[in-house]
Amino acid sequence: MKEFLSRAKASAQTIATLDGKTKNRILNEMAEALLANSSTIVKANKKDMEAGEKSKLESALLDRLLLNQERVEAIANSLREIAQLKEPVGRILDGWVNDDNLRIEKVSVPIGVVGVIYESRPNVTSDVAALCFKSGNVAILKGGKEAEHSNMAIAKVLQDVLVKNKLPKEIVSLLPDATREGVAKLIKEDGYVDLIVPRGGEALIKFISKNSSVPVVKHDKGLCHTYIHRDASHSKALSIAVNAKCQRPGVCNAMETLLIDKEISKVLLPGLYKAFVDSGTKIKGCNATREFIFVDPATDIDYDTEYLANILNIKVVSGIDEAMAHITRFGSGHSEAIITENYSAAEKFMNTIDAACVYVNASTRFTDGGAFGFGAEVGISTNKLHARGPMGINELTTYKFKIYGNGQVRR
């Protein structure tokens, strides 16, 4: 492990200083190579699929795992798109001349060695490798065990392109010890690894957050609310609430609890009830909600649950203060929305709620690198530091100060 990490770290300077044109050419070569080797990749994937079927993986998981010619083409296209992103390294983020006439530039630079731990979708292997490569970082990848053969086949193709270009193959590596113990070791190696990005189940993320001595940018749970203020447009409230819950209930930016002002609950609840029932949503409600619609009761445990399913809590609140207090208590700081036509209520909500993304009159489902216009998404950070919310490729860089002098010394 140490030997591998030391080779990975040693290759960081090489990739960090590679120019954009070369990086983009290599990314396009990687796309070509994936296509040229698609039958090998699909064959490797068959092994994973057979093992998955044997071990009775859920069909949704099997579908995520599957690679065919079409999906390999999609993976290759994704690399081409990443090649087209604006160069993330060397952006001058700030600059000034200080009182000593030193010119100080704050410049974006690669983070160094980035470890990414993720689940069973093999396309993540090439996507993350490409994002790290384009941003000048060494990528150490640890995918799901179910996708082992697929990931190895993809990584080999990418590494062959690196070697053909006389670059160290460690720039894109699979973690050699792909067990839980291997991960436990990796996250202690702060001398070699600069950042860990875990993408996966709650238990994995908790384990890594608690035990890592390497900084972690985590993609944790999203317990998101939509609050319908008394001055909301009823039509916007209805379409946004339904979209936030039902358009894709299994993702982190979907709504889990809908808060409604008491003053308009009687008018709005029947229409909301019908729309949600039509969308197949199971509703739980507070006592005040249950005065108007016939649903199961919602408890504090429900308010604290990220369903990741088409289930919704509805709670009637006395006004914006109670709504914000509920969100502060139960929210996970991911995405929170207010629906209102009232300027002051919108401002108060947007300024007070402490979350990565706060919305007025829009669905929380927009919390997404693609929807934000970042071009490619590294993940959605629930960290407060380094990166918060949707992470684009720029979030795979840090900065350094370049100071240009002419003989200055400190007095």
Place this chain on the structure above:
Amino acid sequence: MKEFLSRAKASAQTIATLDGKTKNRILNEMAEALLANSSTIVKANKKDMEAGEKSKLESALLDRLLLNQERVEAIANSLREIAQLKEPVGRILDGWVNDDNLRIEKVSVPIGVVGVIYESRPNVTSDVAALCFKSGNVAILKGGKEAEHSNMAIAKVLQDVLVKNKLPKEIVSLLPDATREGVAKLIKEDGYVDLIVPRGGEALIKFISKNSSVPVVKHDKGLCHTYIHRDASHSKALSIAVNAKCQRPGVCNAMETLLIDKEISKVLLPGLYKAFVDSGTKIKGCNATREFIFVDPATDIDYDTEYLANILNIKVVSGIDEAMAHITRFGSGHSEAIITENYSAAEKFMNTIDAACVYVNASTRFTDGGAFGFGAEVGISTNKLHARGPMGINELTTYKFKIYGNGQVRR
């Protein structure tokens, strides 16, 4: 502890949303209150001084600990200066309209609850409290045991001003359990604390880095180099090298090892030797150095030592590549300098070296919030993430995205 932390967290929203004018007025009131209570503070400090003398603290430490009327005035002035800094909260860092016609603003916001662990200078208590206050954060302070009474007296004055202004006194708190065990507990409370800033000895920082489940911005060691390239101006090389080592040898941005190109070592070493000896510097040298000047040998252990004293290693290198390899091996990523008139050498060094601050033709001693023009310094981060290098008050903020819609839903 939990009860205290829960009160601290609860007060975060209050301070986060306080307007700049009110914050500045309160900071000025705090300055006034410190002056009005200076005799109480000096009296409390006497207890610490007496205990320090009894336990035979070094005179340098005793001097750091001492408070008198003049120093209380300096502390008050520092608060007034912090009040005059530009408002760090609510800066619009980026903004655009996405393809769905959502207006997205990236806005600076307070981090939340910040724990700062520091040594025995009591002025740090009010400085850090004021910086956190101005940036909208709750400050949990844990100063050195030697300054216990001084810190308590200062904190009480600040808290009284908060209470007079009907604000929760927890906004500025001393950690109730100010033992090592108390710190060990604090750094595990990631549910309540958003950031830990340790300022202190290497052992403390290592302990916190390894054990904290709260993100840490550390102020770690500075093992800094100056490299004299063959095309250096000899006069600049001489004055910058002497300044980097001797102007204040006990600080993190002072030089520990001087690297000199072989081609000019014979010409430069005698003059450097004389200048360093005149400045009271003890020199150790590599074999090639010792051909020209009479000094003790330098070993790898020396190259790996942050002396924090007027001791210097000198090493002759074959050229820029060997110099950069030495810096990559032994540097701590703090501050590194090249002295040269050669454009391409300067560019290569500045672009390749991975450190918070890289210099051409200037002393590494400029790595400092004050020298950078930040107005007040939180510290110098040796982290790669969140904040790197000199930290101003803006580095006590994070960001959130505000998304302004008009009924948009995700398709």
